[in-house]
Amino acid sequence: MQRTEILHWLQETDEARLEELWARADAVRAANVGDEVHLRGLIEISNFCVRQCAYCGINACSQGITRYRMPPAEILACAREAHRLGYGSVVMQSGEDPGLRAETIADIVREIKTTTPLAVTLSLGERDDDELKAWKAAGADRFLLRFETSDPALYDVIHPSLPGTLSDRMAQLDRMRAFGYEIGTGVMVGIPGQTWEILAQDIDTFRRYDMDMIGIGPFLPSPRTPLGGPDAASYLAPPDRQVPNDELTTLKAVALTRIVCPRSNIPSTTALATLDPKAGRELGLCRGANVVMPNVTPPEYRVLYEIYPGKACVHETAQVCHGCMEARIRSIGRTMGKGPGGRR
Secondary structure (H helix, E strand, O other): OOHHHHHHHHOOOOHHHHHHHHHHHHHHHHHHHOOEEEEEEEEEEEOOOOOOOOOOOOOOOOOOOOOOEOOHHHHHHHHHHHHHOOOOEEEEEEOOOOOOOHHHHHHHHHHHHHHOOOEEEEEOOOOOHHHHHHHHHHOOOEEEOOOEOOOHHHHHHHOOOOOOOOOOHHHHHHHHHHHOOEEEEEEEEOOOOOEHHHHHHHHHHHHHHOOOEEEEEEOOOOOOOOOOOOOHHHHOOOOOOEOOOOHHHHHHHHHHHHHHOOOOEOEEOHHHHHHOOOOHHHHHHHOOOOEEOOEOOOHHHHOOOOOOOOOOOOOOOHHHHHHHHHHHHHHOOOEEOOOOOOOO
């Protein structure tokens, strides 16, 4: 599938034609990654962040929020709970927080790897190579760093650089692969200023970099940010070129990503479930996804990790989340994945 065909499918509105796309994506998924849905236990370990991303509710400029860092003992308890629930891996996620010391993260990773069979994914932002190498040596398996958009000008709008720094997430992804990580990334669908051509380029970028994990969700900004406030409309592309941040477009992007990246692990994201609480996760799984990320963060921290409003499942316990996920997966005829669920 060439980029011109990707672009055509992104703009397709005919329901009968889209049924062909859904069927093709689901067939590619079944042939390449099977019917298992792998569960990654999400642990939101800190909401401190030094970045000023123009859409994120925990960015450095956000006012009126309570900041936290989970103690290592509580993070380890969450990992043990994920193992007890039968998950094959955990994802330790945070804002870009220098207060999470490299040796502390390494100690936590090492403890998880020596006491459980879990795979460990880190999602801690842009970090120094020495830190990335130390965490890999401690046993970390994967690193997730979303590039959000492959368009440099749009990236600069939504991700202002820190003084004296240059943000180059694609270069970090390349380096992490060289260090031995499985690498994961992703984009938002419907960023103000994102055109159809840019989104097609994003999907083609997944293929060119041969990403191991790819997350795609709708753009859901915090109202405390420039892209979620009253001036957001000023960032929009012309109406005929602006990508909407709706469920249909997000599902088309998921399906097309599965077709061009047949063996990648692709989650049905929490953002998609937030947009459509009744069926968002199931639709994502039926359009090419093969991963879900149930939250195992204690609810008292979960409500504080508000990167966008109305986030799904913030008040549920890990046990409740697990039961809900299992029921949803079985309702569409799929099975719960076993083991760490790495890329085939």
